[in-house]
Amino acid sequence: MNVQTKDTIDVNYSTYTNDFGCAEYYLVCKTSDELTYEDALDDLYDAYMESVAEIGLDETTLQFTRIYVSDISNEYRRLRSSRLYKYLCNGAVSVIEQSPIFGPVSILSYHMKSEFSFLNKSVCTSHNGNVLLTEGLNYRLLWSAGNISGGNNSAVQTDGIFSKLDMMLNRSAMSVRENTIRTWIYVRDVDNNYQGMVDSRKDYFSKIGLTDKTRYIASTGIEGKMADTKTLVTMDSLSIGNIRESQIVRMEALSHMSSTIQYGVTFERGTQIRFGDRSHLHISGTASIDSTGAIVHEYDIRQQTMRTIDNIEALLSKHNASLDCMMYLLIYLRNRKHYQCIGDILTSRIPQHVHCIPVEGAVCRPGWLIEMEGVGITNDSTEFPAFM
Structure with a gap:
């Protein structure tokens, strides 16, 4: 639905x-190319506030927001002093340099609202990122945003990030092994630093018991920058407390895409989280890949776009879902100028009600020109407790 409030x-x-659990809302906000950065922040704040009021949301329902900017080194400090940022800090907030295709700033924001039970929120902010813990009747959600760690290479930083996340989760009777279900890993200079992250994550997962025989975590690993140029890796994550192992279901489409471990990478293509009243379908970063793990349609942005959408549809269809159930789609482009070449494909293949955020973000292999990810929600009926 559109609640545009400014031109x-x-x-x-x-x-x-x-009729059973809480309502979930995903807001996608994009700015106009004609705006300066400061004007974009001001107009975005006004439009966001008017929109959430119209929908019936407020600071108590806010859970997580990611802000996409074009030049984080010069824009981060100004962002932090803005009315928009201060309001969004009522939830976990992540800021990443992935230049929006439209305007100086884009945001993705997630709210939850319950008519049946009280949702207890607590926010903690530190120099290592910020965390929101929301406790419901049945589950606890822990959003961690902007997690970083020290070290002189991407491998050391990755190990530190996961170790810190696990220690933080332990304080809430959770762990990466049992409770983390989604990560977003941003790598500065992905062409040179991605492999160090991959190797470190693989070693860490093996140590805690996340393997191809148990499970991995749905994830996106993509080019993205933090304000500090020494930060090579940063991570956002979602963990769910009180969840059982049987609620976490691996999503595969082996006819279209190989398992990731086949080429030495440790993440799930997607993860279905089953609740008593619904399922969440977390689609990992998905590119133009085939059942052998090879790049399909090298150099061809149009054909890669169609194959990427085919792969996402294949993942969803195995779980009686389709693109119609997606709450949003993030589109990462290695070359931002390619967006004008694929607009007609996106219009024809993606349902009109599924809102997209296109940004510039190099995929982990130079030959991949585009990657997509998102979250879908479908009705479900299981013996597990309803969501939140």
């Missing part, structure tokens, strides 16, 4: 509601 700002949202 310079485009605000859209998707929602999932039922």
Whole structure:
């Protein structure tokens, strides 16, 4: 649905509601190319506030926001002093340099609202990132945003990030092994630093018991920058407390895509989280890959776009879902100028109600020109407790 409130700002949202659990809202906000950075922040704040008020949301329902900027070294400090950022800090907030295709700033924001029970929120902010813990009747959600660690290479930083996340989760009776279900890993200079992250993550997962025989974590590993140029890796994550292992289901489409471990990488293509009333379908970063793990349609952005969408549809279809259930899609482009070449494909293949955020972000292999990810929600009926 569209709740645009200014000519310079485009605000859209998707929602999932039922008669049992809480309502979920994903807001996608894009700015106009004609705006300066400061004007974009001001207009975006006004439009966001008007939109959430119209939908019936407020600071108590806010869970997580990611802000996409074009030049984080010069824009981060100004962002932190803005009305927009201060409001969004009522939830976990991540800021990453992945230049929006439209305007100086884009945001993806997630809210939850319950008519049945009270959701208890607590926010903690530190120099290593910020954390939101939301406790419901049945589950606890822990969003960790902007997690970083010291070290002189991507491998050391990755190990530190996961170790710190696990220690933080332990304080809430959770762990990476049992409770983390989604990560977003941003790598500065991905062409040179991605392998160090991959190797370190693989070693860490093996140590804690995340293997191809148990499970991995749905994830996106993509080019992204933090304000500090020494930060080579940063991570956002979602963990769920009180969840059982049987609620976490591996998503595969082996006819279209190989398992990731086949080429030495340790993440799930997607993960279905089954609740008593619904399922969350976390689609990892997905590119133009085939059942052998090879790049398909090298150098051809149009054919890669169609194959990427085919792969996502294949993942969803195995779980009785389709693109219609997606709450949003993030589109990463190695070359931002390619967006004008694929607009007609996105319009024809992606349902109109599924709102997209296109940004510039190099995929982990230079030959991949595009990657997509998102979250879907479908009705479900299981013996597990309802969501939140």
